[in-house]
Amino acid sequence: MPATAKTTTAPPAAAVAKDAHWAATRERLRNRNRHTASLTICDDLDIKTALESARYALRRIQAEAADRPDDKTVQAAVTVAENHVADAQAAFDVAAIALRFQALPRLEFEALKKAHPATEEQAEDGHDLNVESLGPELIAAASADGMTVDDAREYLDTWSEAEAAALFNAAWNVQETTRMDLGKG
Numbered sequence: 630m631p632a633t634a635k636t637t638t639a640p641p642a643a644a645v646a647k648d649a650h651w652a653a654t655r656e657r658l659r660n661r662n663r664h665t666a667s668l669t670i671c672d673d674l675d676i677k678t679a680l681e682s683a684r685y686a687l688r689r690i691q692a693e694a695a696d697r698p699d700d701k702t703v704q705a706a707v708t709v710a711e712n713h714v715a716d717a718q719a720a721f722d723v724a725a726i727a728l729r730f731q732a733l734p735r736l737e738f739e740a741l742k743k744a745h746p747a748t749e750e751q752a753e754d755g756h757d758l759n760v761e762s763l764g765p766e767l768i769a770a771a772s773a774d775g776m777t778v779d780d781a782r783e784y785l786d787t788w789s790e791a792e793a794a795a796l797f798n799a800a801w802n803v804q805e806t807t808r809m810d811l812g813k814g
Contacts, residue, residue: 668799729773
């Protein structure tokens, strides 16, 4: 059989318009930032308590102000309470340490998990991963602040169990966060 030449036609104008839209959408998708989350540590209980108290007082006075919108005294008290929250927040921000973690590219995260399989005993308990060896590696890899594996291992080994778990969970959970919505189209 003789070879036939394939003929092409110009795509419809509507398809071209959609392609322009897709090109812009694709560019936006390529430029997305990976998700980042923070773990905030404040060892000063007095500062933490002052901030919580200021926030609580503000919520109470705002509720009262909502019931009495024409009462100038209550409205002024809202302003005072907002200033107390701002002051308490500023003190908290000075005392606190914020650690930032960023989602890893999926293939990098998968490779990291594969590099830390569960031990035989952990597998018998139903675990897929060796969290003890994965933890420091994941925390360091996800750290947006440059935390090293040695730093992470030290913190996991020396902090309380709850604080070590919070550190690990901050690095793990940022990997599992989704910023998508499956709307009704």
